[in-house]
Amino acid sequence: MDDAASAPPVRRSARVRAPEPAGKGGWLNTGGDGYTLAGLRGRIVLLDFWTFACINCLHVVDELRELEERHRDTLVVIGVHSPKFPHETEHAAVADAVERYAVRHPVLDDPELTTWTQYAVRAWPTLVVVDPEGYVVATYSGEGHAPEIGRLVTELEAEHAAKGTLRRGDLPYAPPEPEPTVLRFPGKVLRLPSGTFLAGDTTRHQLVELAEDGETVLRRIGLGERGLTDGAADTARFQEPQGLALLPDGAVAVADTVNHALRRVDLASGEVTTLAGTGSPWHRGDAVSGAAREVNLSSPWDVTWWRDRLWIAMAGIHQLWTYDPADGTVARAAGTGEEGLVDGPAGQALFAQPSGLAVTPRGLWVADSESSALRLLDPDGRVRTAVGAGLFAFGHRDGPADEALLQHPLGVTALPDGSLAVSDTYNHALRRYDPGTGEVSTLATDLREPSGAVVDKGDVVVVESARHRLTRLRLPADVVSPPAAERSVTEIAVGRVRLEVVFEPPPGQKLDTRDGPATRLLVSAAPPALLRGGEGAGSELSRALETDPAVGPGVLHVVATAASCDAGPDVLHPACHVHRREWRLPVRPVAGGTDRLTVELSGADGAGGASGQTPYPSL
Incomplete structure (x- = not known):
């Protein structure tokens, strides 16, 4: 929930005439008609100011379903879509969201926040109750207010029935007919x-197994209706399932998002069981650990296996949790529950709607959607931000990670070379972050709301959620083969460390010094603060580095170049050669670590190596 902490949760109003809703985007779910409060006089109106990126807003959409049904002949709910991100100002995206989240009431698309401003709204979500005479009677900020609103609606029904100012009757609901597609807003793959x-x-509300072509349906798992029901593949029920992960026993764990549950699917039989969650959402004051079937979860959006646990991106409460199959328990692992972008020890860090997870040797990577960030929980239990600057810093910009911008990413995928593919959802792009260089680049664009991806041989298969399909893309050659350097970490000395690049010209060649130095060395670190000194470019193949132990583990990125020419008494027109190698060296400064790193730039056969405590073949 954005900014709701600064707004009072409930505000009772004096008799103030409610402004007429207005928005240039027009109306949805009305068959083309528009509505006015004057035309709805006699009905109780609930204005829901929401935006489809906000998980708390989506919680409210679900909370209101029962209220709408119970008071369907007296209560009119109108969603006023009030965007945060640029993508959310697109009318087609709002229409997609209304279908995706099964919003079953009229929605006013207000891209310029006209109605938001008229009602002095300050937070997503905000709900405003208007009585049958057209006056604002109460305002609520945040989620969890459905019971109180229900009591207020009952009071207003009785009061205005007695006054003769209550008008009953269903409001027509006219959703557009969805196009026939194999998948409909797929989430993860x-x-x-x-x-x-x-x-x-x-x-x-199903899982679909597709053939290797990513198109042919082999089977569907789930009845296809909302619910939390275990059982056979054709009778079990889910609610908007998202993340999927293989378990060590060969089954699949499912983040059953709107059921606030983890489910298990036996791939052989299709049988579905519940691993964790009660079916009710977590609320402040609920337990944060305990027997998995007795603890409430909150919109689990993705899952992955790491360090003998199933890790859960708990989008609804901005945290990471774990499920331990050995003893059947869940526990909070990272995040305070407050929404924000704050690094530090796992228990003190702040996330903002974590929605995607991936694992590499560096740790657990998190697509932190509302902060438009890529985060890392390292093996030492510290959270670090790789890309991203805050809840309102977003865009599409490549370059150094501390300058790059994403827009509400929902997925992250480990690539073979140790870099990460980020499903940059609201930029309609697949981005790449290289921890070795600290650079962000763009792999592909024109992907309609990508929400997840998986590597398949030399390709990456992307979920194009708003195009209702899986799309196969060829990975660049330099990211297909995993580097040996990613497999181990060298413990280096705290403080001064000598880096040596060994180069000998091949037989029959000599260093080419005709136009200046024949060698060049470039050193950088990720995170940059890992090095207090020694970064940058120079002509010497030997360098004194100064490490900062407070930063913890990181990666040294070393690029060495040497120029040589053919030599000998019979060489009249010598051919010249350039030898270049890169190394990504995972390191951890510790007391007693090695004070010398040696890598080999071999001119003989192109092979390279690094020595310290651990060899590092060149990339």
Whole structure:
């Protein structure tokens, strides 16, 4: 929930005439008609100011379903879509969201925040109750107010029935007819050991197994209706399932998002069981650990296996949790529950709607959607931000990570070379972050709301959620083969460390010094603060580095170049050669670590190595 902490949760109003809703985007779910409060006089109106990126807003959409049904002949709910991100100002995106989240009431698309301003709204979500005579009677900020609103609606029904100012009758609901597609707003995808794909078909509340072509349906798991029901593949029920992960026993764990639960699917039989969650959302004061079937969860959006646990991106409360299958318990692992972008020890860090997870040797990577950030929980239990600057810092910009911008990413995928593919959802792009260089680049654009991806051989298969399909893209050659350097970490000395690049010209060649130095060395670190000194470019292949132990583990990125020419008494027109190698060296400064790192730039056969405590073949 954005900015709601600064707004009072409930504000009772004096008799103030409610302004007429207005928005240049027009109306949805009305068959083309528009509504006015004057035309709805006699009905109780609930204005829901929401935006589709906000998980708390989506919670309210679900909370209101029962209230709308119970008071359907007296209460009119109108969603006023009030965007935060640029993508949310697009009318087609709002229409997609209304279908995706099964919003079953009229929605006013207000891209310029006209109605938001008229009502002095300050937070997502905000709900405003207007009585049958057209006066504002109460304002609520945040989620969890449905019971109180229900009591208020009952009071208003009795009061205005007695006054003769209550008008009953259903309001027509006219959603657009969805186009026929194999998938409908898929969320995440998992490549199964058989080579097939399992996708969460969120709007249809099912899982779909697709053949290796990513298109042919092999089977569907789930009845296709909302619910929390275990059982056989054709009778079990989900609610908008998202994340998928393989468990050590070969089954699949499912983040059953709107059920606030973790489910298990036996791939052989299709049988579905519940691992964790009660079906009710977590609220402040609830337990944050305990028997998995007795603790409430909150919109689990993604799952992955790491360090003998199933890790859960708990988007609804801005935290990371774990599920331990050994003893059947869940526990909070990172995040205070407050929304923000704050690094530090896991228990003190702040996340903002974590929605995607991936694992590399560096740790657990998190697509932190509302802060438009890529975060890392390292093996030492510290949270670090790789890309991103805050809740309102977003855009599409490549370059150094501390300057790059994302826009509400929902997924992150480990690539073979140790870099990360980020499903940059609201930029309609697949981005790449290289921890070795600290650079962000763009792999592909024109991907309609990508929400997840999986590597398949030399390709990456992307979930194009708003195009209702999986899309296969060829990975660049330099990210397909995993570097040996990613497999181990060298413990280096605290303080001064000598880096040596060994180079000998091949037989029959000599260093080419005709136009200046024949060698060049470039050193950088990720994070940059890992080095207090020694970074940058120079002509010497030997360098004194100064490490900062407070930063913890990181990666040294070393690029060495040497020029040589053919030599000998019979060489009249010598051919010249350039030898270049890169190394990504995972290191951890510790007391007693090695004070010398040596890498080899071999001119003989192109092979390179690094020595310290651990060899590092060149990339």
